[in-house]
Amino acid sequence: MCLGIPGRVVDLRDDQGLLMGTIDFGGVQRDVCFEYLAGDIKAGDYAIVHVGFAISRIDEQEARRTYEALREMSQLDELEWLREVAEAGIGLGTTGDDGTKASAP
Amino acid sequence: MTVASDLRSVLTCALPHPEGERVQLGHGSGGRLSAALFRDRFLPHFRNPELERLGDGAVLHLSNGYGSGTEVVFSTDTFVVSPLEFPGGNIGSLAVHGTVNDLAMMGGTPQYLSAGFVLEEGLPFDLLDRIITSMGEAAREAGVVLVTGDTKVVERGKADGLYVNTTGIGVVSPEFRPAPDRAREGDAVLVSGPIGRHGMAIMAAREDLGLRTTIESDSASLFPLVTRLREALGDDVRVLRDATRGGVASALNEIAAASGVGISLGATIPVPPAVHAACEMLGLDPLYVANEGVLVALVPSGRAEEARDALRGHPLGREAAIIGRAVRDHPGMVVMRTGLGGSRIVDLLPGDQLPRIC
Amino acid sequence: MKFLDEYRDGALARGLVDRIRATATRSWTLMEVCGGQTHTIVRQGIDEVLEGVVEMIHGPGCPVCVTPLEQIDKALLLAQRPDVIFTSFGDMLRVPGSTCDLLQVRARGGTVRIVYSPLDALELARRHPDREVVFFAVGFETTAPANAMAVWRARELGIGNFSVLVSHVTVPPAITAVLEAPDARVQGFLAAGHVCTVMGWEEYEPIAERYRVPIVVTGFEPVDILEGILMAVKQLEAGRYDVENQYIRAVQRQGTVPARNLVERVFTLVDRTWRGLGVIPASGLGLREEFAEFDAERRFGLGSMHVSEPEACQAGAVLSGRIKPPACAAFGTACTPDHPLGAPMVSSEGACAAYYQYGRLWVGSRPAGPSRLDVRDQSLSAVQGEGEGSP
Numbered sequence: 001m002c003l004g005i006p007g008r009v010v011d012l013r014d015d016q017g018l019l020m021g022t023i024d025f026g027g028v029q030r031d032v033c034f035e036y037l038a039g040d041i042k043a044g045d046y047a048i049v050h051v052g053f054a055i056s057r058i059d060e061q062e063a064r065r066t067y068e069a070l071r072e073m074s075q076l077d078e079l080e081w082l083r084e085v086a087e088a089g090i091g092l093g094t095t096g097d098d099g100t101k102a103s104a105p
Numbered sequence: 106m107t108v109a110s111d112l113r114s115v116l117t118c119a120l121p122h123p124e125g126e127r128v129q130l131g132h133g134s135g136g137r138l139s140a141a142l143f144r145d146r147f148l149p150h151f152r153n154p155e156l157e158r159l160g161d162g163a164v165l166h167l168s169n170g171y172g173s174g175t176e177v178v179f180s181t182d183t184f185v186v187s188p189l190e191f192p193g194g195n196i197g198s199l200a201v202h203g204t205v206n207d208l209a210m211m212g213g214t215p216q217y218l219s220a221g222f223v224l225e226e227g228l229p230f231d232l233l234d235r236i237i238t239s240m241g242e243a244a245r246e247a248g249v250v251l252v253t254g255d256t257k258v259v260e261r262g263k264a265d266g267l268y269v270n271t272t273g274i275g276v277v278s279p280e281f282r283p284a285p286d287r288a289r290e291g292d293a294v295l296v297s298g299p300i301g302r303h304g305m306a307i308m309a310a311r312e313d314l315g316l317r318t319t320i321e322s323d324s325a326s327l328f329p330l331v332t333r334l335r336e337a338l339g340d341d342v343r344v345l346r347d348a349t350r351g352g353v354a355s356a357l358n359e360i361a362a363a364s365g366v367g368i369s370l371g372a373t374i375p376v377p378p379a380v381h382a383a384c385e386m387l388g389l390d391p392l393y394v395a396n397e398g399v400l401v402a403l404v405p406s407g408r409a410e411e412a413r414d415a416l417r418g419h420p421l422g423r424e425a426a427i428i429g430r431a432v433r434d435h436p437g438m439v440v441m442r443t444g445l446g447g448s449r450i451v452d453l454l455p456g457d458q459l460p461r462i463c
Numbered sequence: 464m465k466f467l468d469e470y471r472d473g474a475l476a477r478g479l480v481d482r483i484r485a486t487a488t489r490s491w492t493l494m495e496v497c498g499g500q501t502h503t504i505v506r507q508g509i510d511e512v513l514e515g516v517v518e519m520i521h522g523p524g525c526p527v528c529v530t531p532l533e534q535i536d537k538a539l540l541l542a543q544r545p546d547v548i549f550t551s552f553g554d555m556l557r558v559p560g561s562t563c564d565l566l567q568v569r570a571r572g573g574t575v576r577i578v579y580s581p582l583d584a585l586e587l588a589r590r591h592p593d594r595e596v597v598f599f600a601v602g603f604e605t606t607a608p609a610n611a612m613a614v615w616r617a618r619e620l621g622i623g624n625f626s627v628l629v630s631h632v633t634v635p636p637a638i639t640a641v642l643e644a645p646d647a648r649v650q651g652f653l654a655a656g657h658v659c660t661v662m663g664w665e666e667y668e669p670i671a672e673r674y675r676v677p678i679v680v681t682g683f684e685p686v687d688i689l690e691g692i693l694m695a696v697k698q699l700e701a702g703r704y705d706v707e708n709q710y711i712r713a714v715q716r717q718g719t720v721p722a723r724n725l726v727e728r729v730f731t732l733v734d735r736t737w738r739g740l741g742v743i744p745a746s747g748l749g750l751r752e753e754f755a756e757f758d759a760e761r762r763f764g765l766g767s768m769h770v771s772e773p774e775a776c777q778a779g780a781v782l783s784g785r786i787k788p789p790a791c792a793a794f795g796t797a798c799t800p801d802h803p804l805g806a807p808m809v810s811s812e813g814a815c816a817a818y819y820q821y822g823r824l825w826v827g828s829r830p831a832g833p834s835r836l837d838v839r840d841q842s843l844s845a846v847q848g849e850g851e852g853s854p
Contacts, residue, residue: 447508
């Protein structure tokens with residue numbers, strides 16, 4: 001249920017009517033069934049694999065975008081953060097902040 | 106004591122029911138079951154101070170009864186790994202390295218080995234030749250001489266091809282006596298290299314998991330590393346342990362228990378990327394994966410960097426790192442600080458880890 | 464590993480913790496559904512660093528843990544048969560049945576093999592036409608497409624000596640059951656990321672709406688979980704109750720449609736017993752009649768069995784989030800991974816195992832349950848831990 005890990009598609013082939021292929025997890029490779037992503041997957045893409053099956057293609061652009069947003073958020077200066085909080089309409093927490101950056105130590 | 110690098114016991118492990126009446130694979134994995142088996146079934150019949158130290162080997166005084174004698178380290182290990190050949194070595198080289206390392210961890214200079222073989226009827230000679238050739242090379246490289254041995258043959262279907270026991274002996278001096286119970290609060294904990302290679306190489310060599318990788322076993326004699334530590338720190342090398350079955354986690358737990366200290370680990374322990382990936386795939390924790398060419402060392406905190414640099418001066422220790430320290434808190438327990446500032450116990454597993462889906 | 468390691472970034476995680484603390488004006492109670500999420504939370508000490516702001520209740524998202532004792536006993540029966548090669552994921556092998564577990568069956572001579580994928584079990588069947596290969600199909604919706612494919616292929620390729628012992632459960636009914644419980648405390652959910660990778664999140668929208676609880680589809684790495692918690696807390700602070708997706712890189716609203724289609728083709732919704740929770744209607748998957756020949760229970764004539772749980776085991780209370788593992792009287796004493804009373808102590812996803820293994824030097828602001836040191840090996844000298852270490 002949970003152990004789905006991301007890997008890079010190396011190649012794809014037909015195995016008696018089933019779309020199979022090789023996936024590379026950071027240097028370790030395995031045969032995986034890609035039938036559920038047929039038509040939407042190609043070599044070089046990234047996919048989530050669970051028990052030998054690719055169950056979704058990773059949207060790399062989305063991933064990059066949201067990750068960058070996360071990184072920025074953790075580096076936002078106080079003013080920007082306050083503005084964002086005001087826009088979202090949520091109350092300010094009592095953080096005990098003394099006005100310094102509300103970011104990662 | 107046995108080293109169960111047997112793949113089957115890497116993959117599977119049994120837990121006993123309280124009424125469990127039989128030996129299970131988990132008893133050979135180096136975790137809690139193994140400890141209990143030894144303590145409850147063997148130790149009562151062989152009580153002596155040396156055995157009860159639970160070291161990798163025994164330090165003995167051999168006396169001629171006339172006032173002169175010498176001190177030696179004596180150790181034995183049995184190898185049942187399957188498959189017999191794996192990337193980075195085979196059961197033969199493993200058998201040499203394993204016992205040489207046990208002697209070295211006690212401060213001994215490995216000198217002589219014996220080897221006892223159980224061969225399965227039908228074992229191909231070319232396979233046997235490769236194993237023995239490998240053994241000979243490993244012995245020469247490690248500077249040990251095989252001086253006596255024995256061979257038996259059993260029927261087809263037993264012995265997984267080949268089992269081998271090696272027993273080793275070497276001199277030891279009073280000035281260099283690392284022992285598992287010598288750790289003190291404040292000591293630095295070091296690891297000599299990246300972890301998880303041997304266990305994952307074995308796992309990958311197993312066909313039915315279908316993993317393809319370049320991971321190789323790190324099987325090697327650790328004596329050169331120990332020598333460097335000895336030259337740099339002498340008797341300040343308080344504890345040495347090779348992190349074999351049960352991995353770094355088990356070795357540190359044994360040390361914490363024997364010394365009555367807690368061990369606190371920081372987050373960065375070197376793991377090769379491919380080991381990391383293979384562990385993620387199977388849901389395994391590299392801390393518990395067997396190594397055959399990695400040691401952990403405890404030295405006074407003031408000499409930690411010296412020790413690390415001494416290790417790094419040798420190819421086998423290139424990635425040596427200080428990974429934690431012995432503490433007064435939680436004696437007998439190993440605790441790792443997480444990147445979040447939380448903490449988690451790194452406990453002894455009952456047996457081996459199982460690959461999982463979840 | 465790309466798309467994995469960066470979500471373990473400590474600095475990013477700490478920043479998210481700060482954000483959560485800054486956003487919350489009061490404390491909130493959330494439930495993470497999936498056992499893999501539970502393990503990350505406990506292992507990383509996420510609940511520890513959010514103490515006082517967010518309480519995480521651990522939900523029934525451990526398919527191994529919720530597999531009823533009856534199914535385990537059926538597995539044991541099959542595994543003991545000399546004509547059967549019994550195959551399973553590794554997780555199931557240590558789960559205790561009424562009398563023993565699969566590994567002990569193996570010790571006594573049964574053929575029990577761990578496989579990585581159900582297709583491997585199918586391949587075993589192909590290679591051993593003289594034996595019956597049974598695969599223990601346990602899991603949530605994430606694993607259903609793999610099992611469906613194995614059954615489908617078995618029929619397609621005419622592999623007659625293959626069957627599956629099914630114990631599939633689905634998540635939404637479990638969430639509903641938790642919300643319907645009289646003492647329900649959960650105010651928001653982190654939905655299981657990989658279940659939603661397959662199924663999407665459409666079926667959670669009516670739940671969020673009806674019970675007015677935010678549901679955030681969340682991944683499994685520390686940064687994922689913290690971001691999911693932050694999103695849930697933001698909703699709670701704003702009085703919203705929507706379904707949101709944190710696990711954007713892997714999940715879309717409709718899920719993976721071909722996978723859903725084959726699951727629907729091969730399986731049908733059935734009532735299922737959840738260990739410790741009782742029968743939840745339409746909460747499981749069973750093979751459709753058309754595929755009955757691949758149902759191991761039918762093939763081997765296994766009727767229903769009535770087995771009783773060990774009394775001391777409080778798996779149900781733990782799985783529904785009513786208690787934390789250390790509050791169980793048996794935790795760490797009669798029940799440890801060495802001699803577990805129930806699945807949550809054995810399964811790698813189980814809450815009890817997580818608490819025991821990764822340990823609680825800290826539970827809430829006080830030590831709860833027996834000190835870990837007290838229950839360890841007697842060969843250690845007894846030490847009184849205060850429950851608050853300073854590692």
